[in-house]
Amino acid sequence: MKNHGLGDWIHRRRVRSRGATALVSVGGTLTYDELADRVDRLANAFADRGVGVGDRVAYLGENSAAFLETLFATGSLGAVFVPLNTRLAPPEIQFALKDSGARLLVASATLEPLAAAGARETAVERVLTVEDGTPQQREGTVFPVPTEEFEAVLDSGASERRDVEVDHDDLAVILYTSGTTGNPKGAMLTHGNLTWNAINVLTDFDISSKDVALMIAPLFHVAALGQGALPVILKGGSIVLEQKFEPGRVLELIEEHRVTNISGVPTTFQLLCEHPNWESTDISSLRNLTCGGSAVPLRVLDAYESRGLAFTMGYGMTETSPGATTLPPAYSRSKQGSGGLAHFHTDVRVVDPGDRPCPPGEVGEIQVHGRNVIAEYWNRPDATASSFVHEEHATWLKTGDMGYFDEEGFLFISDRLKDMIISGGENIYPAQVEQQIAALEEVAAVAVIGVEDARWGEVPRAIVVVREGHELSEKQVLGHLDGKLARYKIPKSVVFVDSMPRTASGKIRKPDLRRQFA
CATH class of the missing domain: 3.30.300.30 (ANL, C-terminal domain)
Structure with a gap:
């Protein structure tokens, strides 16, 4: 086998997890063998439309099976996946499409006006529309390029598996981060970056093939994709894809699907425990609650601990795919407010302005090194040159965040250089x-x-x-x-x-x- 990247994950899962549920979404349930067949067909259909090694395929849509199918089909061809934030305005979508040079855009039918506006005057040659919800304001939408329906395109593809040479150093995903000077930067995540991040999660978290992960955060965010979906798929667990976050609906899904894993931000978990149905919902299946973005308030910790649950918290960013540190549940209260310890296969340091390590308690810039850390930004040699410190045995990412270690090596974030x-x-x-x-x-x-x-x-x-x-x-x-x-x-x-x-x-x-x- 030539493909050692994400594109071959589903093929390798086909036999190992035959009959096991891979995805549950608005389109129904897919087993791993059914998902593998769809990924193969989609990859061949993409190839029939000219997508090859290194070509960029963009995706604009909420959580759906089509999102992950497009990611894995793109990886099967050695092409590059470009997920777009559905909350961006048309000029921001247009910038990402122009900058990435995406030739193909897969877009939710519910977002046709945004997709059409964003695709104008870009390299996009074709748009595939996904029927994954109730379309809104579609009448009168005029695309600047030919369009096809996603399912029809997938059905047109041959079922044979493609085996394109892909290594861990090859580019898998371009994920745009908010720009500090106006325009976003395209973080270049390789197959190795995402694989090693998943390995970090499997090493530091208690993930098993029996887990059911409810994805309530959008997959176009690196946290949901890298920390949530990919590790569970690598392990052979199941993913329930929800397009919008509504607390009452989430509580229903937890009970219905016996959900074990949820990832989110403090607001997510606060709204869940404040919902009227919180106390009456059976949440006994929950095992892994992962929270990022900021510290969990004590009142929210109390609400979950009263039901026997604790949080795994962490710190990271798009450039680290995204995990840099993680705070185990056992320390959620004693180290409240900490980003935790460096991930198992990742190094984190705090340095002074001369890039010299700071002693415990002294605030400095946080820098990260590891196989989950990107090496460069797309089309931005200036940003690449200013974002890394190259030393004899390691290259360190300059996060722009300020923090300090305590005496036990737990990281605390104190400020942001970039005013984010x-x-x-x-x-x-x-x-x-x-x-x-x-x-x-x-x-x-x-x-x-x-x-x-x-x-x-x-x-x-x-x-x-x-x-x-x-x-x-x-x-x-x-x-x-x-x-x-x-x-x-x-x-x-x-x-x-x-x-x-x-x-x-x-x-x-x-x-x-x-x-x-x-």
Whole structure:
């Protein structure tokens, strides 16, 4: 066998897990042997339409069997999978498609208007539409390229397995991260990166072939894909795919499918335990609760511990595929707020400005090394050059996050060099929002900060100085952003000030703004 990447995983599972449930979704249930047959057919259908080694195939849609089928079919051909965030605005989708050079776009029929707008003036030659929900606002949608229906395309493919040479160093996925200076960066995740991340999860978590993982976080996020879905598939467990998070519905699914694993952000777990059906729902099947993005509040820990459950928490990012550290359930209270220990096959260090390791308790930049860490960004040699420290025996990723180790080697995150805001698990970089607001001629200066929010952890707030002789309202600012940015990036409030606190060099002092307005 020539293919040693993700594309061969399902083929290898075909015999080992024949008859076992692989996926449960809106389209029904698929066993591993049925999934393998569909992946083979889809790979051949892609090849019939010109997709080959290195070609990029983009996917725009919510959680569905088609998402994972496209990922594995793409890997079978040695091509590259490009998942797109469904919450982005058309210009953001267009940027990702242009930058990646994707030739084929697979898109949910529910998102046809977004797919059509995003595909304009890009390299996309064909769009495949997936009927995975109730279409909305489809009438009048005009695509700039030919379209076909996903199932019809899959059915047209031959059932023979393709065996293309793929190694661990070959590119598997381009996943776009929010840009600190406007445009996102395409993190280049290899087959080896994702495989070693899955191995880390299987080593540090209690995953078995009997597990049933409920995917309530979107698979286009690296956490859901890398920490949630792929390790369970590698082990031969089952995945229940849910397209939208609704607490009552999630509780029903846990009981119906005897779910063992759930991944999410603190808001996810808070909304579940605050739902009226929390106490009456049978959740005795649950074993693994994985939470990332920020620390779990003590009141949420109490609610789950009262029912015999504990959390595994962690720290990571797209560039680490995504696991860097994990906090075992046994330490969820004694080390509350910690990102945990470095994953088993990953190294994490905290360094001073000269890249020298800091002693316990001293804050420095967090850097990560391991086979799960990317080596470069797509089309961004500048970002690649500035993001890594090359030493004789290791290359370290500069995370841009600040933190420290305690005496026992547990990592604590203390600040972010890049001023990133995490809202409901979504990363928001203020510079991108600030660029859009600054485009208004009425704006003299703008800064975006994060403010605490009971539901989302934190949300963006814009601080604006209006040019002399002009007038501007909060409604006008927010209206200007509508359609230009994903909704979760749009500030929830706008504060108008006469001037900004600045350093001697003229830079806005965001710590001062946070103290005053956050």
